[in-house]
Amino acid sequence: MSISLKGRSLLTLKDYTREEIEYLLDLAFKLKGKKKKKVKGNLLDGKNIVLLFEKTSTRTRCAFEVAAHDEGGNVTFLTNSQMGKKESLEDTAKVLGRFYDGIEFRGFKQETVEDLAKYSGIPVWNGLTDLYHPTQFLADAMTLFENVKKDNNDIKLTYVGDARNNVSNSLLIGCAKLGINFAAVSPKSLSPNEDLVKEMTKEAKKNGSSVLITDDIDRGVKDSDAIYTDIWVSMGEEDKFEERINLLKSYQVNKEMLEKTGNENVIFLHCLPSFHDLNTSIGLDIYNKYGLREMEVTDEVFRSNHSKVFDEAENRMHTIKAIMCATIGE
Numbered sequence: 001m002s003i004s005l006k007g008r009s010l011l012t013l014k015d016y017t018r019e020e021i022e023y024l025l026d027l028a029f030k031l032k033g034k035k036k037k038k039v040k041g042n043l044l045d046g047k048n049i050v051l052l053f054e055k056t057s058t059r060t061r062c063a064f065e066v067a068a069h070d071e072g073g074n075v076t077f078l079t080n081s082q083m084g085k086k087e088s089l090e091d092t093a094k095v096l097g098r099f100y101d102g103i104e105f106r107g108f109k110q111e112t113v114e115d116l117a118k119y120s121g122i123p124v125w126n127g128l129t130d131l132y133h134p135t136q137f138l139a140d141a142m143t144l145f146e147n148v149k150k151d152n153n154d155i156k157l158t159y160v161g162d163a164r165n166n167v168s169n170s171l172l173i174g175c176a177k178l179g180i181n182f183a184a185v186s187p188k189s190l191s192p193n194e195d196l197v198k199e200m201t202k203e204a205k206k207n208g209s210s211v212l213i214t215d216d217i218d219r220g221v222k223d224s225d226a227i228y229t230d231i232w233v234s235m236g237e238e239d240k241f242e243e244r245i246n247l248l249k250s251y252q253v254n255k256e257m258l259e260k261t262g263n264e265n266v267i268f269l270h271c272l273p274s275f276h277d278l279n280t281s282i283g284l285d286i287y288n289k290y291g292l293r294e295m296e297v298t299d300e301v302f303r304s305n306h307s308k309v310f311d312e313a314e315n316r317m318h319t320i321k322a323i324m325c326a327t328i329g330e
Contacts, residue, residue: 005326009117009124011110012132013173018207021138021177028142028315028322035070035318043329044073047101051077051127052116054107055236059272059316060127060135064104067321071329076100093119102328105129108236123327125320133166136271137174138319140228143312144180147267148225153208156181158224158261160251161296162244163192163213167230167271172211176200179207185220187247217251217260224261228269229253229296245290253297258306268297268307276302 003023013021034041049068051061061077068075083092089112096103097120105113106127117124126134148155157175159168163184172192175182182204184192191197191213201211214220221227232244258266275283275295286292293299301307 006328007123008327010134010323010327011113011117011124011126013134013137013170013177016177018177018179021141021174024138024319024322024326025142025145027326028138028319031321031325032315032318041071043325044068044071045330047073047324047328048099049073049075049102049104049324049328050096050100051075051104052081052083052107053077053079053127054105054112055128057106057127059313060104060106060320063135063316063320064127064324067317067324070321071325073324089115090119094121097121102324125323125327128166131166131169132173133170133271134174135316135320135323136167137170138323139312139315140171140269140271141174141178141180142315142319143269143308144226144267146311146315147308148265150225152179153181155226156183156224157226157228158183158185158221159228159230160185160217160221160253160257161229161248162186162190162232162234164190165230165234167228168192169196171228172196172200173203175209176204176207176211179204179209181209181212183212183214183220183224185214185217186251188215190247191215217257221257221261224263224266226267226269227253227258227261230271231273231275232296241286242290245286245292245295248296249292252294253301255298255300255304258301266306268301268304268309269312270297270302270307270309272309272313274302274309 065075093116103124104127110129110131113126113129159171163186204211232248233240276297276299278284
């Protein structure tokens with residue numbers, strides 16, 4: 001079956017079929033090989049891309065910029081637009097649609113990225129919203145397949161922590177679509193949305209995999225091929241640190257948790273940034289207030305051979321490149 005994603009937006013992986021996701025991953029692997037051979041690309045020659053950021057970023061911005069430049073594209077990084085202030089989102093989207101071939105948005109509301117796609121008339125890519133982080137999942141899946149040589153239905157990925165957030169949502173969706181067994185391990189108050197779980201449980205069953213939602217760490221992590229976590233407090237929720245620490249401190253990813261998987265080859269994944277030491281101002285502040293030297297993952301695990309977090313970060317670039325080339329490339 002021939003697959004074409006020309007002109008498509010990527011707002012959530014719910015809009016993509018298994019075959020389309022696999023197509024993007026296959027393309028990402030090819031583009032990664034091309035970059036390793038230092039082959040200059042031209043798939044985005046003459047293409048202009050604008051990056052709209054409401055939230056700060058390291059990997060997302062850098063991945064989009066380097067990926068575009070690698071294939072000959074031009075990038076505008078726009079943080080001081082009039083969108084929502086002196087000009088409506090609709091009007092801004094229509095203007096940008098006349099200038100650019102693609103728009104990346106990283107911000108707060110899923111409705112914003114959907115409206116950008118609705119009014120701009122060009123492909124829009126979700127670099128993170130309150131609900132979804134689809135570009136992150138593609139990098140996660142790429143890293144998983146690089147390290148776990150099993151059929152999809154035999155792989156188990158387990159997310160530990162605040163399972164209601166955008167990363168967990170996209171892991172749930174992506175794993176269900178690809179037929180990867182998914183577990184979310186969290187306090188009951190931080191479990192993923194029930195409607196999303198029901199929808200993706202049906203999708204997983206169709207693709208030969210399962211979904212497990214539990215607050216039981218031993219049950220959740222058993223037989224995992226990958227343990228995944230994220231920071232306990234998302235951007236814009238900094239006032240919730242004490243509440244989340246109390247809820248999640250027993251869900252910290254540590255050596256004991258990895259041992260509970262029963263898999264000596266289990267890998268550790270994290271979308272980054274991570275509070276695994278005191279080398280950040282926030283990490284130091286949390287230590288001074290609550291006495292925690294490490295939060296969602298211990299430094300021992302983060303720096304161990306199990307950790308593939310920097311491979312995962314690099315793969316943001318290759319998968320984002322695949323998205324742009326597939327949707328607006330030559």
